[in-house]
Amino acid sequence: MTKLTLLFLFRLQNQLQLANLNSSNKDVRRHAFYTISGYIVAFLMFLGYVLFISIDLNIDNNIQAFFVLISSILFWAFGIWDILSGPDDLIKSKDRDFIFSLPLKTWQAKLLPLFSKYLIHIGLTFIVLMFGYLVTIAYIDHFFLAILFVLVLSLIIPLLSTNVTFLLAWVVRHVLSIIKWRNHVTESIITLGLFVAPLIYLIRSSASVDYKEWFIQASILRYPLNEINSFSFMQHIILLIGITAVTTSLVILLLTAFHHLVSSQNAVQSKKRRTNAIWHTHIPVTALLLKEFKLYFSSLTYVSNTILTPVAMIALNICILVGVIPNLHSFSYDVAGFTITAQHLFTFIMFTCVMLTTTTSCSLSFEGRRIWIMLTAPVSLIKIAASKMAVNILLFLPGIVLTAVVYAAIFQVRMLDLITIVALLFFSLLLISIVGFFINLHFPSYTWNNDMEVVKQSKATIITAIISMITIPAIIAVVYTGNLYLLLLIMGIEIAAIIVLLQKISCNNMMLN
Amino acid sequence: MLSIKNISKIYKGSNKGISNLSLELHQGDICAFIGANGAGKTTTIKSIVGIHPFDKGEVTLFGTNLQANPAHFKSMIGYSPDTPALYPNMTGKAYLELIASLYEIDEGERNKNLAYLLKELTFETAVHELISSYSHGMKQRLVLISLLMHNPKLIILDEPFVGLDPNATRFLIDEMKSRASEGVIILYSTHVLEVAEKVCNKLVIFHKGEVVVNDTMEHILQKASLDEIFRDVTSDD
Structure with missing residues (x-):
């Protein structure tokens, strides 16, 4: 050989x-x-x-x-x-x-x-x-x-x-x-x-x-x-x-x-750096958020694998708003006796985009061997979690805002329905962000050598993706019914789950084993 | 005062770690941890700074318990790891700004300390460069600046002299002595016995996860040289 x-x-x-x-x-x-x-x-x-x-x-x-x-x-x-x-x-x-x-x-x-x-x-x-x-x-x-x-x-x-x-x-x-x-x-x-x-x-x-x-x-x-x-x-x-x-x-x-x-x-590129003599400090949460964005954008693998759905949301919404997609209102599709309209399909795509995110499921592991900085800093785990989740939420925020505009301007839904569906979209995003972080907290991996090991192949990412794939059909089914009480019930369950997970995170003493 | 009472930490899947370690350090103490590779020095240090959870025991610093109030405990310490893994896409300045923000350092104190530390460690230009361009020694210096910037009451350094050039080494030794004289507790691990002999007033020798010597330097040196004692207590025969 x-x-x-x-x-x-x-x-x-x-x-x-x-x-x-x-x-x-x-x-x-x-x-x-x-x-x-x-x-x-x-x-x-x-x-x-x-x-x-x-x-x-x-x-x-x-x-x-x-x-x-x-x-x-x-x-x-x-x-x-x-x-x-x-x-x-x-x-x-x-x-x-x-x-x-x-x-x-x-x-x-x-x-x-x-x-x-x-x-x-x-x-x-x-x-x-x-x-x-x-x-x-x-x-x-x-x-x-x-x-x-x-x-x-x-x-x-x-x-x-x-x-x-x-x-x-x-x-x-x-x-x-x-x-x-x-x-x-x-x-x-x-x-x-x-x-x-x-x-x-x-x-x-x-x-x-x-x-x-x-x-x-x-x-x-x-x-x-x-x-x-x-x-x-x-x-x-x-x-x-x-x-x-x-x-x-x-x-x-x-x-x-x-x-x-x-x-x-x-x-x-790195040679052309400004030498600004003014020092800036922020409150810890803002400093952590700025650090998170730097960390996120430092990896092409991380960005490539997590930016697709937020960008897809923005692109699709803009396409609809400027009329790129023709005959939207006449579109309907029969699947197993159910009629799917353009509004249904749009809603399904938006929920799938939001729920398929795995940004937070590798955010803690992504610290890698630098995790000692967070572990020895005088900040609580909940602040670290908040900054990591905020990155994901901010990535999706333009898409969610545009979704609301499309619902109002193109599909002309009632105000109450609009608020409910957009709120459900937001809480679904918040929930999957917290779930991802929580799973990563329990299955961390800090000794990786390649970004791919955490972004695509880590246990936390795989588990989060599986949970998303199981949850998406359930939420979509409820959204399809259009029943306001069912939507509020789902939202209530999501809020309860968010509160429980946040409590569990705040009680957790993040350390290496 | 730093008080470590009966802490034990055994790694999952192996029998390695530390068992029933107790130690007390007072204001102004400079204590060296010495021992062979894998003796338990780094495990002990990582347990004290809150990186590793310990199976039993407790650590308190001036009455603050690490497990009960980790954020306040950590705000009083400055730590340098054996391998300074940092964010490569940040500049040294951005890293120091992050640390200053997390430790909520007063602006006046930050500016005064930074001016002094950047000058002494000849880092005024390098601080604007990306960390990815730094050598091991430069990363060590950046970590030193970040940990000294907030005037910690306890300084913990894991093999701090590895990778430092002679000037930075001299600065660190002087700084350790100077800060200790102001009441700061300093604890560091090392393999360089000569420096430990000159700088420290206390010494702990680890062997296979246990403390085999825990005494004042003066008392230890009355018996034999540090090198002889080290070889004697870490010998398996």
Whole structure:
């Protein structure tokens, strides 16, 4: 086994927490077990979804488009995942110093994170496509050509999605640095916006309301499997291979020859700092809130993974207010005997956005090894909690205000209904913020090395997301009934839960075990 | 007075920690914690400053109990950890402003102390830079400024000389002596026995989670050199 293979396997074991399964510490072992179980369950669910797609396409007599659809879903899913993770892990991975201290060639050290990512994505894509191949084998005419095709796609999809997102992120970062407008929020919103823009454009220009059509339209693969032996299919595959080769070469070139330029973008900005001689102090809660905002915006991963829903709320509300979405009042959709109007759908989306937040569920863990500052400071836990929850609430506040405007101006609901629904929206946000903090307080993790470990993979975040997903349908069902007393009852339950949790937090003596 | 009575702390999943530790320090005392790695020095310090909960026992400072009134207790202490993990995206100034706000330091006192500390630790320019650009020693100096800024009654330093340059080391030693002469209690862990011998009036030696020596420096040095005593009491034979 070569040194590079050994190093790759070592990193993989640590990234997937496999190494922690043998830890002497019981808590570390347990955390690794939960994380790995979570990965496996998520992946099995995705395979289940692949099976569902094959059945769905078969019902539509369109099974030949299976690989077109799967290629599209994998490309967009990997791309969005990569953007949410940020490009920094490829430029300056957390174990950079360790890698560069090893007896490797410089280019090997520089490209190791990129190749690790390629290999993980290629492996996952191959399993999904092979699974797809097996479930659609009855409809495949050219078995061996199809196998070859699966192998080629297993390389093209992950490489292309990784390359495109990296290049896009780098260009956005570079342009924002030049115009001196770079911060993590702007960077993550613009990068994600530019990446999904073609997908949104195709969805908007599509006459269909079927998600399969949307993704087939937006696929990098243009030809169905029954045309596998046609010249145009071959031409298309060669074109994809060519684009993949060019983008891969560009990424490799950037990360090797221009590695210094790419990795020094942060430093260039930090040099231009004002030296203000005036010292400012605030009351502790304000000081904590300002610190929280700095901490929040310091991580591209944290911002990318938590800003989507607040921004989506604002964007959707503005779109409705300026009339981008046509025929809103005539829209209605029948689901299992229930009629969903535009107002219902709007309400469901707003509640889902608000409730799907996991900002506070990792806010305490996000302190990391700096937690000693909070633990030794003369401030109560409730003040720390308040500042962390306030960040989340302030992120959603513009969206909630705009929601109220849309209810009043577009849907013209009665004042009492408007107050009730907006209050319920606010208390739901407050509740999920407190729940997230409370869970994080009980499942903290301060010894992480990568933002992703707390933002996406921590036990607290996973539990909070599960609670949100269970609560959302219940609240939406009540909102659908439109019964004022039921809405007030739900609000009452939420307020009671908020009071109980706040009391529990104020009695808690936050310390490390 | 700092009073530590029978505190025990055993880490979950291992038998490591501290057991039945008692200690009293009076105003003006400078006490060094010495011991091999893993002997219990840092665990004791983290228990005193409120980072680790202890399984039993109590800690009081001038009559304020840590568990009963943690905020008031913590407002009287200044702590420097062994590894100064700080917020990298803040400037040193923003960090000091945060600490000054949390400790609710009077503006006049803050400005006077900052002017003195920034000058003495040659940090007037560096304070405007991002913490991510600091070396280990600069982070140590920033933490020292932040903990001395609010004039604590108890200063607790975990291996404070690691990473400090000779000037900063000299400043810290002088500051410890000067603050102790004003009635501040100083407690620090170290592996540098020579400095402990010169600076401290009290010494605690840890071995495998227990206090094996707890005496005045004067009394200890009457028996043998610090190095000989340390080797003698921490030997397993």
